[in-house]
Ligand code: C2E
């Protein structure tokens with residue numbers, strides 16, 4: 553069906569241009585169109601709009617009605633580049649910009665886009681290779697129970713060892729990975745690496761706490777999520793009781809029934825679910841009851857300002873009280889000072905994650921902190 557759709561798209565593209573123009577497919581779902589001899593650059597915009605209108609009409613393929621959108625980037629010769637390479641790269645940047653501006657629109661290339669977009673573009677290209685070049689790393693940050701001082705769980709946090717840029721934080725590339733779809737294979741790598749690590753530690757005789765993995769929206773909506781998880785756990789003979797998944801409030805808000813089903817199945821398998829960055833999203837208390845969530849992680853931003861912002865202190869106290877009555881565990885994220893710890897202990901919080909206790913560490917350093 554995808555092939556038939558591409559053919560129909562090509563037919564429509566041809567119908568939008570003159571006979572002296574060129575339409576070519578670059579591969580995947582990308583087309584390049586060369587408009588010869590236009591009288592002004594505005595003409596390119598007119599043609600782009602015509603193309604968008606044409607592509608937006610429904611497609612009837614094998615009895616199904618399909619809808620697609622398009623994002624178009626435009627470069628003008630010779631102002632935006634006098635070589636093929638430069639023109640293609642800059643139209644790609646402009647197209648990226650069109651995607652970011654909400655899709656189904658066109659954008660002319662502008663030099664300002666260049667610097668920022670070029671960096672992003674290059675990073676996206678590198679990220680595509682990061683997996684095969686083995687540049688991804690996982691660090692582990694322990695969660696401590698107080699007052700016992702025991703490590704009750706750990707969070708696996710992704711890093712990218714870039715050959716030129718050094719160690720890159722997930723904040724810088726997770727969105728990019730989401731946009732490009734790379735998050736799915738990357739997420740699978742994270743899961744597999746965590747399972748291998750658990751297996752290694754267990755074989756070495758260590759007591760291994762539950763390890764939490766962060767899921768992004770696209771992974772969570774990926775239809776193979778459950779089968780991937782159970783397959784990878786199975787391949788490594790890991791009991792699901794060693795695994796937790798961290799999701800965010802926004803994921804609960806979309807598609808409530810489907811979400812409840814997925815979370816229910818994970819819960820039945822024995823995988824725990826934690827709600828990350830709690831308090832920063834769209835929190836509806838009725839959700840919390842509907843889903844099998846065992847842990848709330850209070851977002852770092854509330855913890856940071858405990859001492860100075862009475863609102864944050866009040867919010868934290870409320871979250872802890874509420875979690876208590878819903879029988880959920882609360883983990884406070886981002887504890888950096890004794891003062892923050894004191895406040896949280898007084899409010900009845902028992903689980904802590906933060907630099908005050910430990911930074912995220914590579915597995916080799918984490919090993920020495922585990923107990924036999
Ligand atoms: P998160 O899940 O909320 O993870 C906690 C973040 O807080 C981590 O940042 C951690 O290093 C940082 N942190 C922990 N304690 C402290 C503290 O005391 N002070 C300060 N200033 N920061 C602290 P990191 O590792 O940069 O990760 C950022 C975010 O990237 C994570 O936020 C998570 O949403 C996402 N992420 C990380 N790894 C993965 C992954 O494997 N997959 C996906 N989809 N997202 C990931």
Ligand code: MG
Nearest residue numbers: 707766798828
């Ligand atoms: Mg997390």
Ligand code: MG
Nearest residue numbers: 828829849885
């Ligand atoms: Mg968090």
